[in-house]
Amino acid sequence: MRQLSFDDRLRSNTQQLRTKRRNLVWPAIRKRLKTHRRFICFFLSFASIALAAGIWLSQPGTISKVNNEFNSNVKTLSINFGLKVNNVYSEGRSKTSIPDLLEAIGIQRGDPILNFDAESAKDRVESLGWVKSAQITRKLPDNIHIKIIERRPFALWQNEGKIVLIDREGSVINDALTDVYSHLPIIVGKNARETAPILFQTIAEEPYLYERVVAAVRIGNRRWDIIFEGGIRVYLPEINMSKAWSRLASANLENNFFDSDVKVIDLRFPDRMILRINTNKIDNEKTT
Structure with missing residues (x-):
């Protein structure tokens, strides 16, 4: 127990x-x-x-084979269902030539629309000189839509003896239409095209002066000289260029430099404006 x-x-x-x-x-x-x-x-x-x-x-060759078979199937599917390119519509085109645009798109009427690579076509279209930006879309079953924004000519760039058309951002547009745009100002000098956007922004602030600009010369890759119609040359400063340009516009309202004997206007000093007179013209007037 x-x-x-x-x-x-x-x-x-x-x-x-x-x-x-x-x-x-x-x-x-x-x-x-x-x-x-x-x-x-x-x-x-x-x-x-x-x-x-x-x-x-x-x-070797497997991926390529699979890709080819896929593209072939897409092409067959597109044809069977009527998904073929029939029309190409463009919006915003003015200067860009139609043949260049169609060549850049890289597609023909009757091609399978599902095989169309809109992104690659966009890159090719934007490589055209006149085209600033582009949007390309497929509109099933058979339409391609292209919307482009074209560049606006602003000046002529002279480089190594060749003159080309550029826009306000300094991008090259064309080298075959310089005669048509011969009224635009010419820019020359080292790195003139690369530094032109800041200059263009400045001179456009005073339309009355800009309309009379004939050329802009890049000096020592530091600053600009502006040449007006009639031969007046303006020395712009390296810094505070916009302020100096405004000073010139105000002074011109009071003195009307374009109807005077002024040959050079030196704006490189912030506290004064130096004028040089065309003495040859004065001597000739005295002689006559």
């Missing part, structure tokens, strides 16, 4: 709790292990397929 005690009762309760917990925990563990085994099997299967596909695609 075994003597009972409170310790025996505690041991009995503890064993019952352990058995109960074991009955609750093990099914959950077995279920989780089963799920993990399924995931591992799926992962190994996927990895095997990916490895096999990688080995297959690494074979």
